[in-house]
Amino acid sequence: MSDTELLSLIRDDQTSRYGFSILVQLYQTQLYWHIRRMVVDHDDANDLVQEVFLKVWKGIPSFREDSSLYTWIYRIAANECTNFLRKRRLHAMIPLVGSNRNIAERLSDDPYFTGDAIQLKLQQALDTLPPRQRLVFTMRYYDEMPYETMSAILNTSVGALKASYHIAAKKIEDSLTQD
C-alpha cells in the first residue's frame, strides 16, 4: 500500500481507525527498537512509542507530504527520543531528586536486558554520548540507515552526519578498549 493510499484511508472518517491500525502495524516494530536502543528502558520506550504514534495521529491532518511517511514518522521519533534524553540528563544533574542511578545499576535490575558484561560496557559508553550524537550513531550503526536518509530525517548535511558518527564511534571505541 502506498503512502497516498494509506493517508487517504486515515483521512477518511469512515476508515480512519482502520487505516491508522495498518500504519501502526507497519511501523511499530521498527520504531520501538529504534526508541528502545536510544532510551534503553522498556517502560520508557513503551511510553515514547505511544507518544510518537499519538503525535502521528494528531499530525496527519496537517501532514503536507513534503517527505515520505517513513521520513516524517522517524523524524517525530527522533525528536521525542532526543528530548527525552535531554530531560533525563538535566534530571541527573540535580542531586537528591529523581532517579540518579547510573546505567549499570538500572540495567542490572532490568529483566528485559540480557546482555553480558561487554554489552553492559557498550551501553555505558553509549550513555556518555550527547543525545544528538547518540541518535546519529543509533541510526547508522543499529538501524543501518544510509546517510542520505538520515540527512532527510534530521535536516543535517551528510558531511556533518559523517563527522558526528565518526566522533561517536571513536568515543565508544576508546571506552571499550580502556582497561
Place this chain on the structure above:
Amino acid sequence: MSNRKMRKTTHRTVPFGKDVEKEHSTAPFNLLRGNPFRVPDGYFDRLPARIMETIDEEAEKGKTVILILRGRKWPYKIALAASLAFIAFTVAYLIFTPDPTQRLLSDIRQITSGQLEEFDGYLVNFDESLVDDWVERKGDGIRQAMADSTSLDAVTDADIMNYLLAEYTPEELQLNNETDSDL
C-alpha cells in the same frame, strides 16, 4: 529477577547495504551488534490496541467537564467556594515555596516538547552534536589549562592551535569547516 515471560527478539531493521558492514568491519564494537534487549511476551501483539486506547483517552481529555450547581442550596455553594479557595491557596503555597532544587526540577518538567523543538529550530543546518562534542573537549582543555597554570591568560593562541591539532584529525577539522560554510 522477575519471572515475567520474555521473548528473545532477533529483530533486524532493513538491511540497507554492505557499505555499513564495511564501515564497521574493523570497529571493536562490531561484534556487539546483537540485541541484548527483550520485550514482554506478546508485547507487539498488544501494542496496536494500546496505541488506539491512548488516542481515545487523549480525545476524551479534550472534553470539558462542567460542574453545574443548579438546584443546590446556598450553604453548599459557600462550602464549595471555600474548598476551592483552600485548594488554590495550598497550590499557590507549594508553587512559591522557596526551594531552589524543587523549583528547578519543576522548571525542567515544564519544558515542553514544543519549546525544545523551537530551540532546535535555531540549529537548522547545524549539527548540534558537533557543538556538544566541541564543548566537552574544550571543557577538558580549559580544565587542563587551569590545572597547568595559575591563569587562563597563560593560554596562548599557539596552545589552542596545538590542542585542536592534537584532539582533532585533519578530516574532522575539514568537516567542521564544511558545516560552518553551510550556515
